Amino acid sequence: MAEGLSRTIAAGARALLDGFVPHLDEACIGSISEVFDARSPLYTPRGCIAQAWSVAEVLRVVGEELAQQPAVRLPVQSFR
DSSP states (O other), X not given: OHHXXXXXXXXXXXXXXXXXXXXXXXXXXTSOOSEEOSSTTTOOXXXXXXXXXXXXXXXXXXXXXXXXXXXXXXXXXXXO
């Protein structure tokens, strides 16, 4: 039961994060606005155009999502 709920929450988090992708090309490119209207489908950005705590919260959710995934080993590249 808990595993199914965890997957549902993870899927919701992924869907929420996907919604930020188009916004990264608006206002301050590559950043996230301070607040957004709560009404769908527009979720109009408001406040300042680049807010550290907005970026930090998205990164926190991404970090938690990644923590739930199996570890991925990247190949080590030598620069000699």
